[in-house]
Amino acid sequence: xxxxxxxxxxxxxxxxxxxxxxxxxxxxxxxxxxxxxxxxxxxxxxxxxxxxxxxxxxxxxxxxxxxxxxxxxxxxxxxxxxxxxxxxxxxxxxxxxxxxxxxxxxxxxxxxxxxxxxxxxxxxxxxxxxxxxxxxxxxxxxxxxxxxxxxxxxxxxxxxxxxxxxxxxxxxxxxxxxxxxxxxxxxxxxxxxxxxxxxxxxxxxxxxxxxxxxxxxxxxxxxxxxxxxxxxxxxxxxxxxxxxxxxxxxxxxxxxxxxxxxxxxxxxxxxxxxxxxxxxxxxxxxxxxxxxxxxxxxxxxxxxxxxxxxxxxxxxxxxxxxxxxxxxxxxxxxxxxxxxxxxxxxxxxxxxxxxxxxxxxxxxxxxxxxxxx
Amino acid sequence: xxxxxxxxxxxxxxxxxxxxxxxxxxxxxxxxxxxxxxxxxxxxxxxxxxxxxxxxxxxxxxxxxxxxxxxxxxxxxxxxxxxxxxxxxxxxxxxxxxxxxxxxxxxxxxxxxxxxxxxxxxxxxxxxxxxxxxxxxxxxxxxxxxxxxxxxxxxxxxxxxxxxxxxxxxxxxxxxxxxxxxxxxxxxxxxxxxxxxxxxxxxxx
Numbered sequence: 128x129x130x131x132x133x134x135x136x137x138x139x140x141x142x143x144x145x146x147x148x149x150x151x152x153x154x155x156x157x158x159x160x161x162x163x164x165x166x167x168x169x170x171x172x173x174x175x176x177x178x179x180x181x182x183x184x185x186x187x188x189x190x191x192x193x194x195x196x197x198x199x200x201x202x203x204x205x206x207x208x209x210x211x212x213x214x215x216x217x218x219x220x221x222x223x224x225x226x227x228x229x230x231x232x233x234x235x236x237x238x239x240x241x242x243x244x245x246x247x248x249x250x251x252x253x254x255x256x257x258x259x260x261x262x263x264x265x266x267x268x269x270x271x272x273x274x275x276x277x278x279x280x281x282x283x284x285x286x287x288x289x290x291x292x293x294x295x296x297x298x299x300x301x302x303x304x305x306x307x308x309x310x311x312x313x314x315x316x317x318x319x320x321x322x323x324x325x326x327x328x329x330x331x332x333x334x335x336x337x338x339x340x341x342x343x344x345x346x347x348x349x350x351x352x353x354x355x356x357x358x359x360x361x362x363x364x365x366x367x368x369x370x371x372x373x374x375x376x377x378x379x380x381x382x383x384x385x386x387x388x389x390x391x392x393x394x395x396x397x398x399x400x401x402x403x404x405x406x407x408x409x410x411x412x413x414x415x416x417x418x419x420x421x422x423x424x425x426x427x428x429x430x431x432x433x434x435x436x437x438x439x440x441x442x443x444x445x446x447x448x449x450x451x452x453x454x455x456x457x458x459x460x461x462x463x464x465x466x467x468x469x470x471x472x473x474x475x476x477x478x479x480x481x482x483x484x485x486x487x488x489x490x491x492x493x494x495x496x497x498x499x500x
Numbered sequence: 501x502x503x504x505x506x507x508x509x510x511x512x513x514x515x516x517x518x519x520x521x522x523x524x525x526x527x528x529x530x531x532x533x534x535x536x537x538x539x540x541x542x543x544x545x546x547x548x549x550x551x552x553x554x555x556x557x558x559x560x561x562x563x564x565x566x567x568x569x570x571x572x573x574x575x576x577x578x579x580x581x582x583x584x585x586x587x588x589x590x591x592x593x594x595x596x597x598x599x600x601x602x603x604x605x606x607x608x609x610x611x612x613x614x615x616x617x618x619x620x621x622x623x624x625x626x627x628x629x630x631x632x633x634x635x636x637x638x639x640x641x642x643x644x645x646x647x648x649x650x651x652x653x654x655x656x657x658x659x660x661x662x663x664x665x666x667x668x669x670x671x672x673x674x675x676x677x678x679x680x681x682x683x684x685x686x687x688x689x690x691x692x693x694x695x696x697x698x699x700x701x702x703x704x705x
Binding site: 215256259260262263265266267269274 | 525527528531534538541550551554555557558561562563566567569570573625626
């Protein structure tokens with residue numbers, strides 16, 4: 128009983144730390160990547176006693192973004208504007224971050240790992256209806272932004288908060304429809320089960336990944352997910368040319384940093400969802416529980432012990448996730464921002480009908496043709 | 501669900517329900533209500549009605565309460581002072597007394613705290629729920645979905661612009677300023693409120 132608790136606690140802490148760490152690295156990638164795309168040098172000033180320069184290494188801005196900026200933010204004055212609702216102003220950033228972090232509890236990062244005659248499921252919490260749980264948790268995430276905007280007692284903030292919540296509940300529908308099509312396809316709401324179903328091959332060599340069956344759903348989920356995380360081109364809630372910084376205009380120091388980390392944690396969440404539903408989650412092509420079965424006329428077999436398989440799966444999962452995180456950041460520097468009415472039209476008149484049609488088509492194929500994944 | 505967890509959730513539910521009626525600021529009241537609904541959802545999950553619990557959180561906490569928040573903002577409701585008529589207070593007192601009497605009888609007739617049986621714990625899964633909905637309660641389910649569809653169509657009909665100004669406002673519709681005028685926003689919100697309520701139907705289908 129106690130050992131189960133300890134294992135559960137370790138899994139929960141590790142996944143939260145991984146997500147927060149990845150969010151920080153993404154922040155670095157966004158700043159330095161943006162500089163690369165825009166032909167600038169980017170963050171390159173701060174260094175630790177000039178060690179890197181003495182060794183002749185180029186300054187990649189890692190110290191700037193990962194050390195100096197957080198230090199600066201968390202030591203700055205925590206300013207609360209006059210007339211603000213103190214309690215809600217302080218609560219809002221954490222209300223925004225918390226739901227995103229607990230969403231990762233149901234994310235499987237690998238199959239079972241055998242340690243000392245004990246099978247450890249590489250998933251912090253096993254929930255049968257994990258897809259519903261994810262939708263519920265993403266839905267709660269609206270409150271932090273909406274209340275942050277309201278509690279600041281500032282017009283820009285309030286407009287940003289209203290825009291953020293309107294956008295999030297609009298795109299949640301498209302997100303939910305993408306989820307439903309996926310659930311109908313796999314016939315289960317269990318994320319670990321969805322990953323297991325994507326193991327094996329078609330035609331003897333093609334990995335059975337969901338993208339080949341549900342490409343429309345993939346596009347829907349990626350688009351709606353990016354809108355949920357309020358990234359460019361969907362960043363009207365924090366449009367700096369119109370609203371200063373939107374719902375976090377009146378935030379400074381550590382609280383502003385929490386809002387920023389929330390944005391990047393959402394990027395990670397969208398990448399994780401795309402990986403789980405459409406790119407096999409932790410599946411490595413041709414890797415089974417006992418080792419690699421390479422396709423080909425001779426069928427080469429490479430046996431591997433359980434722990435190597437588990438490590439390969441975890442690495443594959445995070446590689447896929449990082450790939451989609453980077454993809455979202457590249458989109459930010461590629462597309463211009465939507466206008467507010469275009470955003471609403473795109474969500475309600477574009478994504479929603481496509482999602483409904485895709486769901487009906489999927490249900491039709493599954494029921495009439497009796498197709499099983 | 502363990503008894504300790506149940507008591508924790510029960511006390512939290514009672515406190516947040518008190519917070520809904522005892523606070524002066526409408527936004528604080530709404531937050532207390534959201535906490536209450538979330539708490540009830542968690543209680544559903546703990547008692548085995550997993551699907552209902554999560555749907556409660558998705559629909560009530562994630563959608564309906566957010567729309568309430570919009571309404572509070574758009575109507576610009578402020579914190580209210582003490583008010584009320586003597587008659588209303590009298591009615592309130594009578595209602596409270598009746599409720600207290602009902603609770604007292606309920607408590608007196610409940611012998612002990614019972615734990616849910618094994619059958620109750622398996623009844624709440626999405627498989628059982630779907631099977632019941634699409635076999636035993638199919639007619640009621642279809643009539644409900646028809647009702648929701650009618651509500652959606654009605655909401656769109658109400659929110660539609662009058663035809664006379666359609667050409668004019670379509671020309672100005674792309675302007676950001678008009679798109680964010682409170683009147684228009686409240687209209688589009690009421691539409692999305694109705695459409696949001698149809699998601700559980702799609703969910704179980």
